[in-house]
Amino acid sequence: MDVILSGLGQGFAVALQPFNLFLVLAGCFLGTLIGALPGIGPINGVAILLPIAYSLGFPPESALILLAGIYYGAEYGGRISSILLNVPGDAGAVMTTLDGSPMAKRGEAGRALSLSGVASFVGGSISIILMTLFAPMLAAFAVKFSPADYVALMVFAFLSLAALVGKSAVKTLLAAVIGLMIASIGVDANTGVMRFTLGSPDLMAGIDFLVIVIGLFGMAELLHLVESYARGTLKTLPVDKTFVSWADLFAVKWVMLRSSLLGFIVGVLPGTGASVASAVSYGTEKRLAGESGKSFGTGDIRGLAAPESANNASAGGAMVPMLTLGIPGSGTTAILLGALLLFNITPGPLLFEQKPEIAWGLIASMYIGNIALLIINLPLVGLFARLLTIPQQYLTPLITVLAFIGVYSVVGNPFDLYMVIGLGVLGWILRKLEFSLAPVILGVVLGNLFEDNLRRALSMSGGDWSILFQSVNSWALYGLAFAVVALPLVMRYFKRKRQASAV
Amino acid sequence: MADRIFAAITLLVVMAYGWAAFMLIKAPFQYDPLGPESWPRILSVVAGLCCLWIIFKPTVHEFDITKNSLVRIALMVGLLIGYAYLFEHMGFIIATALYCGASVKLLGGNVKQAVIFGVVTSVIGYLVSAKLLELNVPAGVFKNLI
Numbered sequence: 327m328d329v330i331l332s333g334l335g336q337g338f339a340v341a342l343q344p345f346n347l348f349l350v351l352a353g354c355f356l357g358t359l360i361g362a363l364p365g366i367g368p369i370n371g372v373a374i375l376l377p378i379a380y381s382l383g384f385p386p387e388s389a390l391i392l393l394a395g396i397y398y399g400a401e402y403g404g405r406i407s408s409i410l411l412n413v414p415g416d417a418g419a420v421m422t423t424l425d426g427s428p429m430a431k432r433g434e435a436g437r438a439l440s441l442s443g444v445a446s447f448v449g450g451s452i453s454i455i456l457m458t459l460f461a462p463m464l465a466a467f468a469v470k471f472s473p474a475d476y477v478a479l480m481v482f483a484f485l486s487l488a489a490l491v492g493k494s495a496v497k498t499l500l501a502a503v504i505g506l507m508i509a510s511i512g513v514d515a516n517t518g519v520m521r522f523t524l525g526s527p528d529l530m531a532g533i534d535f536l537v538i539v540i541g542l543f544g545m546a547e548l549l550h551l552v553e554s555y556a557r558g559t560l561k562t563l564p565v566d567k568t569f570v571s572w573a574d575l576f577a578v579k580w581v582m583l584r585s586s587l588l589g590f591i592v593g594v595l596p597g598t599g600a601s602v603a604s605a606v607s608y609g610t611e612k613r614l615a616g617e618s619g620k621s622f623g624t625g626d627i628r629g630l631a632a633p634e635s636a637n638n639a640s641a642g643g644a645m646v647p648m649l650t651l652g653i654p655g656s657g658t659t660a661i662l663l664g665a666l667l668l669f670n671i672t673p674g675p676l677l678f679e680q681k682p683e684i685a686w687g688l689i690a691s692m693y694i695g696n697i698a699l700l701i702i703n704l705p706l707v708g709l710f711a712r713l714l715t716i717p718q719q720y721l722t723p724l725i726t727v728l729a730f731i732g733v734y735s736v737v738g739n740p741f742d743l744y745m746v747i748g749l750g751v752l753g754w755i756l757r758k759l760e761f762s763l764a765p766v767i768l769g770v771v772l773g774n775l776f777e778d779n780l781r782r783a784l785s786m787s788g789g790d791w792s793i794l795f796q797s798v799n800s801w802a803l804y805g806l807a808f809a810v811v812a813l814p815l816v817m818r819y820f821k822r823k824r825q826a827s828a829v
Numbered sequence: 830m831a832d833r834i835f836a837a838i839t840l841l842v843v844m845a846y847g848w849a850a851f852m853l854i855k856a857p858f859q860y861d862p863l864g865p866e867s868w869p870r871i872l873s874v875v876a877g878l879c880c881l882w883i884i885f886k887p888t889v890h891e892f893d894i895t896k897n898s899l900v901r902i903a904l905m906v907g908l909l910i911g912y913a914y915l916f917e918h919m920g921f922i923i924a925t926a927l928y929c930g931a932s933v934k935l936l937g938g939n940v941k942q943a944v945i946f947g948v949v950t951s952v953i954g955y956l957v958s959a960k961l962l963e964l965n966v967p968a969g970v971f972k973n974l975i
Contacts, residue, residue, distance in 0.1 A: 789862030
C-alpha cells in the first residue's frame with residue numbers, strides 16, 4: 327500500500343505540472359472530438375497524432391499523457407454520434423447505438439447523453455482504481471519472469487487474440503503473424519545479419535513503426551471513409567433539455583458496476599479492447615435482466631449504461647499489461663507501446679521502478695483526465711454535437727495532411743510517403759476481407775520481444791526446447807491460453823445442445 | 830473467391846519469405862542455438878498454414894464494392910501518390926493546396942469550396958506546422974520567400 331501511495335504522490339507531482347496538466351486537458355478534448363466524429367476512432371486518432379507528438383520533442387511522459395488522453399477521451403466521445411446520429415463514433419460504441427439512438431429519437435437525447443456520460447465516468451474511475459491497485463502487484467510478480475515464461479506469455483497473448491478478436495480465428499492469427507514478419511525485416515540485433523532487406527538501404531533499419539501505424543490506421547481509414555462516403559448527408563438529432571435523474575442512476579448502479587469490472591477484465595486480456603468489452607457486457611446484462619431484458623434495443627437505460635461503462639473500463643484495463651508486462655491489452659495500447667519504444671523506453675516489470683515518472687505520471691493523469699472528461703462531456707456536449715456535422719469532404723483531406731506532416735517530419739524520407747500509401751491500400755483490402763488490423767500492429771510491436779525471449783531461453787538451455795515447459799508460471803500461462811481457446815468452443819457446444827433440446 | 834485470391838497471393842509472399850529464411854539467411858558464426866534464421870522459419874511455416882486454411886475454408890466470397898466506390902478509391906489513391914510526389918518536389922504549400930482542392934472536388938464539393946479549402950488549409954497548415962510547432966516540413970518553391 328505504501329508503494330502505491332508514494333507512487334501516486336510522485337505521479338501527481340508529474341501530472342500536475344502546468345504543461346502536463348494542459349496536455350491532459352488537450353488530450354481529453356481532442357479525444358472526445360476524435361471519438362465523436364463518425365469513422366475516426368481512438369486507434370486512428372492516436373496513430374495520426376503520434377508522429378506529431380513525437381516530433382514536437384516532448385519528454386516521454388508528456389507525450390504518453392497526451393496520447394493516452396486521446397485514447398480514453400475517444401472512448402467517451404464515441405457515444406455522442408452513436409446517440410445523435412445512430413452511427414457509432416468508433417468500434418467500441420457500436421453497442422451504444424442500440425439503446426442510445428432510440429432514446430434520442432423519442433426526445434430524450436439529453437438524458438441519454440448525460441446518463442452515458444456518467445456511466446463512462448463510473449467505468450473509467452473503477453478501472454483507474456483497479457489499475458492503481460493491480461498494476462504494481464503484477465509488475466512485482468512479473469519481475470521474476472524468465473525468458474521461457476515470456477515465451478509462454480506471448481503464446482497466451484496471441485492465442486487469446488485469435489480466439490477473441492475478429493470474425494475468423496485463422497485470419498486474426500495470420501494478421502498477427504504478418505505483423506511479426508514485418509517486425510523481422512531489417513538488421514538482426516544479435517548477429518548483425520541482414521534479413522529481408524532486399525539489398526535496399528531504406529529497409530536496413532526495418533520498416534519504421536510510425537510508417538506502419540499511419541499507413542494501416544490513418545490511410546486505410548481514409549480510404550474506408552472515401553468508400554463509404556456516398557451514403558449521403560447525415561442528420562443529427564438536437565440535444566434537448568432532458569437530463570439524467572438520480573432515479574435513473576440508482577436504477578443502473580449494479581449494471582454500471584458489473585459492466586465496469588467486466589470491461590476491465592476484457593481490457594487486461596491481450597489484444598481485446600473496447601469493442602469486445604462493450605459487446606460482452608451488453609450481452610451479459612441483457613441475459614441477467616431476464617424477462618425485462620426484452621426492452622433492450624428499444625431505448626432501455628440499462629442497455630445504454632452497460633456498454634458505455636465497459637468500453638471506458640477497458641481502456642484502463644488495457645494499460646495494465648502494457649505498463650507491467652510490455653504486452654498491450656488492446657490495439658490502441660499497442661500504438662502507445664510503440665510510442666514508448668520510439669523514446670527508447672521498454673515498458674515491462676521494471677518500468678515502475680526505473681521510470682516511475684512515466685508509469686505513475688500516466689496513472690495520475692488518468693485520474694485528472696477522467697474528471698475533466700466528465701466536465702467536458704456533460705455541459706459541453708452540445709458543442710461536440712455541432713462538430714459532428716463537419717462534412718466528410720473536408721475531414722478526409724485533413725487526415726491526409728496530418729498524416730503526411732507526421733511521417734515527413736519524423737522520418738524525413740520521401741520513400742516513406744509512398745510506403746504509407748501502399749500500406750494504406752493493404753490495410754483497406756485487409757479490412758474489406760474481414761481481417762482485423764489491431765493484431766497486425768500487436769505483431770509488429772511484440773515481434774522483437776517474442777524472438778529475443780525465445781532465443782534467450784534456448785541459449786540458456788543449450789538448444790533444448792523443453793525449457794519452455796519447465797516453470798510453474800509457463801504452465802499456468804499455457805493453461806490460461808488453452809482455457810481462452812477452449813471456452814468459446816465449449817460454450818458454443820452447450821448453446822447448440824440447449825437449442826436442440828428446446829426444439 | 831476474394832479470400833482465396835488474397836490468401837494465394839499472401840502464400841506466394843510467405844513462400845518467398847520462407848525461401849529466404851531457409852536458404853539465404855545465415856550468420857557467419859554464432860554461439861547461440863537459435864540464429865537469425867530460426868524465428869523467420871517458424872513464422873513462415875505458421876503463416877503458410879494459415880494461408881492454406883483460408884484457401885480451403887474461405888469466409889469472404891465476394892469483394893463487396895460498387896463500381897462507383899472503386900473508381901473513387903482509385904482516384905483517391907492517384908491523388909495521394911500525386912500529393913506524395915509534389916510534397917517532395919514542390920513543397921508543402923503548393924502540394925497541399927492542390928491535393929486538398931482536388932479531394933474536395935472529388936468528394937462532392939463545388940469549385941469555390943475546393944479553392945477556399947485548399948488555400949486556407951495549405952497556408953494555415955504551413956504556418957502552424959513549420960513556424961509555430963517548428964516541424965520539418967518542406968518549404969519547396971517558397972523557400973526564399975518565407
